[in-house]
Amino acid sequence: MNYEQESQLIKEEKLKTIYENRKIADWKNFNQGKNTIELLVYIHNNTPETIQLTETDFEVEDLSECDIPPYSIASMGAQSRFNHDRLGALSPGNKTFIDKFFKYAAGDKQCHFDTRLVVKSSFGVFEPTRTPVWDHQARSTGRKSLICSSQLRNRDLQAPYSYWLDVHIGTEQPGTLIANASQTDLDSIELAEQTYLDNLEYSESEGKHPTSFPNMDDFKDAIFASQGTTNITTTTAVFFITNNTSENFKLIDSNIHPEHLHPVAKLLRPKETTYFCEKTVSNFLDPSTTDQNNRAHAQRLFTYSDAKGDHVFQITTDFRPETPTHAKTWNHKVDSIGVAHVSCSSTLNNTLNRAPYSYLIDIQIG
CATH class of the missing domain: 2.60.270 (Mutm (Fpg) Protein; Chain: A, domain 2)
Known part of the structure; x- marks a missing residue:
């Protein structure tokens, strides 16, 4: 590896740190509600193509405005009213509070992502035991294979159980962040x-x-x-x-x-x-x-x-x-x-x- 290549890799690591600190700050600012479940999703387009939002139940005004350029990052958010009294009155069983999905595609390649927040209730000694489950998955659903993954980055262990996910579409390639950075x-x-x-x-x-x-x-x-x-x-x-x-x-x-x-x-x-x-x-x-x-x-x-x-x-x-x-x-x-x-x-x-x-x-x- 020559000096120029090494310098580019060092810059890329610094750029990753900038992006990561920015996401952490966004999560702290975003996660403020005590009576609202908040979902924050960061979508990493690691492909050389612009990916287009084709379908979603996230609240967006125009699908065409949600395109993600090559090697770029975008975000989506969702909120749901959290009724503490209603949770306390639940009998043992499961209650779904968040249920969201989106599909991003580029040509014959497509990534389908969905997530749910389910609070599972079971019998306890004096009252039901509540266990939140932050379910999420990203999978390839196009005619051509596409590597997709999702990761739970942070979550509130106490009600209202807000959470933050990262979704990666495609595989990260060294040098691509620098080439497409602002x-x-x-x-x-x-x-x-x-x-x-x-x-x-x-x-x-x-x-x-x-x-x-x-x-x-x-x-x-x-x-x-x-x-x-x-x-x-x-x-x-x-x-x-x-x-x-x-x-x-x-x-x-x-x-x-x-x-x-x-x-x-x-x-x-x-x-x-x-x-x-x-x-x-x-x-x-x-x-x-x-x-x-x-x-x-x-x-x-x-x-x-x-x-x-x-x-x-x-x-x-x-x-x-x-x-x-x-x-x-x-x-x-x-x-x-x-x-x-x-x-x-x-x-x-x-x-x-x-x-x-x-x-x-x-x-x-x-």
């Missing part, structure tokens, strides 16, 4: 790779991105990795501050000299993530000695306020090395200190467990 997804992969390479060269990283910036977690990892570990006496604190509010927040106080403060840190704009790195020279001693190690290193303080001065929050961070009586700790917090409360939180996103003990703090405002 330009937006390809750009996000290229951007993550280029960001990583750029930050290997430029360690003093700072910038801003909209909150909708794709692959933000990969970007954070790249920024943190770019800070290096060769100088064990310099601790880097990486800050990612996301302003989820509709207000501007201006920096009004800091323990960093104005000449050394990153310009991007001075203003947090609405719906934007600001990131910057602060370096501190720290002389770490052997853990057997406690004098120097007992103090806090890489202490940072930032105070921000809105234009009226009502919403004010303060960020503080530091690191304490390991001593014979104390484990090493990365301390961080963000507090609302204004007359009006602003929601804020901090998370230790990444750490270096050896000198220089660099760390990344993820801060959410609003």
Whole structure:
């Protein structure tokens, strides 16, 4: 395998991760009802042909608008009212709550998919025992054979028993996702790779991105990795501050000299993530000695306020090395200190467990 082929396979794996994360997020957003059974089906067209929806009892306005291009993914959803009282009143037996199907075809090849949610009831000591069964199958029904499969990806074990299925039509082929991916997804992969390479060269990283910036977690990892570990006496604190509010927040106080403060840190704009790195020279001693190690290193303080001065929050961070009586700790917090409360939180996103003990703090405002 040459470099170009290997690079394509790596990109394809990253693209699969993007698609998978997108499906997981869709499932979490989709699966919200407590009185509604929700079915989410992802259909993977792994063939070189456009497949057409020929028949279904899913609610679609126009069959022709449900075509799936080669090597692409589409989704369908269905809902059914779930009556908890009615389930509780059922005598032992089976009750079908979901019963759906579709047929996709391309020429002489056809895939028939169907699924049912059946709640089986049996006699218990005090009341019937309820057992949900998420039945599903995909099979070839055309004149020419077509490989089809279905997989239960997730489900609620408690009523109303919503579930998510993946249906694969055809066999996955290496390289096909990249060839048919959207330009937006390809750009996000290229951007993550280029960001990583750029930050290997430029360690003093700072910038801003909209909150909708794709692959933000990969970007954070790249920024943190770019800070290096060769100088064990310099601790880097990486800050990612996301302003989820509709207000501007201006920096009004800091323990960093104005000449050394990153310009991007001075203003947090609405719906934007600001990131910057602060370096501190720290002389770490052997853990057997406690004098120097007992103090806090890489202490940072930032105070921000809105234009009226009502919403004010303060960020503080530091690191304490390991001593014979104390484990090493990365301390961080963000507090609302204004007359009006602003929601804020901090998370230790990444750490270096050896000198220089660099760390990344993820801060959410609003």
